[in-house]
Amino acid sequence: xxxxxxxxxxxxxxxxxxxxxxxxxxxxxxxxxxxxxxxxxxxxxxxxxxxxxxxxxxxxxxxxxxxxxxxxxxxxxxxxxxxxxxxxxxxxxxxxxxxxxxxxxxxxxxxxxxxxxxxxxxxxxxxxxxxxxxxxxxxxxx
Amino acid sequence: xxxxxxxxxxxxxxxxxxxxxxxxxxxxxxxxxxxxxxxxxxxxxxxxxxxxxxxxxxxxxxxxxxxxxxxxxxxxxxxxxxxxxxxxxxxxxxxxxxxxxxxxxxxxxxxxxxxxxxxxxxxxxxxxxxxxxxxxxxxxxxxxxxxxxxxxxxxxxxxxxxxxxxxxxxxxxxxxxxxxxxxxxxxxxxxxxxxxxxxxxxxxxxxxxxxxxxxxxxxxxxxxxxxxxxxxxxxxxxxxxxxxxxxxxxxxxxxxxxxxxxxxxxxxxxxxxxxxxxxxxxxxxxxxxxxxxxxxxxxxxxxxxxxxxxxxxxxx
Numbered sequence: 001x002x003x004x005x006x007x008x009x010x011x012x013x014x015x016x017x018x019x020x021x022x023x024x025x026x027x028x029x030x031x032x033x034x035x036x037x038x039x040x041x042x043x044x045x046x047x048x049x050x051x052x053x054x055x056x057x058x059x060x061x062x063x064x065x066x067x068x069x070x071x072x073x074x075x076x077x078x079x080x081x082x083x084x085x086x087x088x089x090x091x092x093x094x095x096x097x098x099x100x101x102x103x104x105x106x107x108x109x110x111x112x113x114x115x116x117x118x119x120x121x122x123x124x125x126x127x128x129x130x131x132x133x134x135x136x137x138x139x140x141x142x
Numbered sequence: 143x144x145x146x147x148x149x150x151x152x153x154x155x156x157x158x159x160x161x162x163x164x165x166x167x168x169x170x171x172x173x174x175x176x177x178x179x180x181x182x183x184x185x186x187x188x189x190x191x192x193x194x195x196x197x198x199x200x201x202x203x204x205x206x207x208x209x210x211x212x213x214x215x216x217x218x219x220x221x222x223x224x225x226x227x228x229x230x231x232x233x234x235x236x237x238x239x240x241x242x243x244x245x246x247x248x249x250x251x252x253x254x255x256x257x258x259x260x261x262x263x264x265x266x267x268x269x270x271x272x273x274x275x276x277x278x279x280x281x282x283x284x285x286x287x288x289x290x291x292x293x294x295x296x297x298x299x300x301x302x303x304x305x306x307x308x309x310x311x312x313x314x315x316x317x318x319x320x321x322x323x324x325x326x327x328x329x330x331x332x333x334x335x336x337x338x339x340x341x342x343x344x345x346x347x348x349x350x351x352x353x354x355x356x357x358x359x360x361x362x363x364x365x366x367x368x369x370x371x372x373x374x375x376x377x378x379x380x381x382x383x384x385x386x387x388x389x390x391x392x393x394x395x396x397x398x399x400x401x402x403x404x405x406x407x408x409x410x411x412x413x414x415x416x417x418x419x420x421x422x423x424x425x426x427x428x429x430x431x432x433x434x435x436x437x438x439x440x441x442x443x444x445x446x447x448x449x450x451x452x453x454x455x456x457x458x
Contacts, residue, residue, distance in 0.1 A: 016182075016183050020182065020183075072351075073351050074348075074351070089182075099347065099350075099427060100308075100347070100348065100426055100427040100428070101326065101347070102164060102307045102308045103182065104165070104166065104307060104324075105307060105324075105325075105326045106326070107182075108325070108326050109325075109326025109327065110326075
């Protein structure tokens with residue numbers, strides 16, 4: 001039983017090279033707008049409560065349909081690059097060049113930020129595409 | 143070694159490593175500890191050190207290392223897994239005085255080179271282990287690391303070099319690192335010196351973003367710890383090699399400050415004299431700040447350290 005669980009867990013692991021090659025893509029349901037100074041505000045649609053769940057309370061306190069999230073300057077620039085064209089490595093290189101971060105600084109900052117976005121379903125990661133004659137993409141990626 | 147290198151410096155250790163290798167784990171103190179350096183994809187170097195006063199410290203540690211290479215497979219024992227061909231080799235023809243080292247190479251899932259170094263001058267035994275992808279072992283790289291390896295400064299009272307995450311500075315040998323914090327955009331190292339001296343080095347970035355909302359002076363005044371009050375009139379401003387440098391030398395007065403300095407009340411930073419310097423380094427896009435707290439102002443001002451923020455040294 002434990003061995004089976006361990007094998008399942010190992011199969012789901014993504015190695016570092018594969019995760020760095022993956023490309024973050026924005027959730028299409030999330031709308032965003034930009035201020036003239038480049039700061040981005042996300043409008044995240046919230047799941048609506050079913051009528052039966054809280055009809056009474058919903059009438060009293062109408063739930064918000066959209067949650068707004070304002071990103072900071074670096075976060076906004078990363079969000080703009082989450083277009084499926086740039087891999088995590090591209091983002092790291094850009095951060096190091098643009099903000100003079102050391103590799104580790106950029107890696108910790110960016111992976112933490114992307115993980116937060118992914119947890120909140122604002123982005124998803126797409127694995128490297130398999131091309132004819134090239135090796136298969138690593139297992140574990142969507 | 144063809145790729146660019148830098149001098150890694152941590153807890154009196156100094157050696158050259160390729161530029162992409164940066165610390166991913168740091169723990170322990172001067173007497174014993176562990177450091178791990180990674181490149182973009184994998185762990186590349188491990189450093190483990192401890193105190194030993196034995197004459198044969200190198201041989202004992204070497205035997206222990208070889209024993210540890212053989213590990214039982216799985217938690218419940220089973221067949222022992224021996225890395226293929228562990229073989230002792232010689233990479234350094236002549237070690238510095240007081241230092242002795244033994245090197246072994248091995249292959250398993252990855253290839254590795256490990257050297258056990260014992261130094262009779264600082265009584266530290268160090269295991270330095272470098273990993274290579276299978277079939278890509280570079281003895282030249284390990285040789286370069288070992289040839290530049292130093293585990294104590296030449297002059298016992300001279301400056302000690304520190305270098306990691308593009309932070310490069312020299313601090314007096316008698317200062318001990320007591321705490322550190324490294325994060326994206328913020329790094330802090332806290333030292334403790336003799337006679338109640340406390341010294342902090344802090345770095346923020348990117349300066350371009352921080353200074354968009356406030357000017358350097360306002361930012362600087364907001365960085366002092368709770369209880370340490372510095373006013374605008376106390377700050378002197380100068381230009382050093384094109385960078386704006388702000389400095390404060392303060393000497394708290396009053397009964398409480400006197401009692402604190404004399405140790406009657408728990409020593410806190412707010413009772414001590416302060417010598418602080420902060421500057422903006424546009425080339426590195428960083429803000430730097432060095433604070434030295436001591437019972438007397440001359441002692442705080444004698445805290446001699448040099449920070450190389452972008453090649454040039456800025457003194458505190």
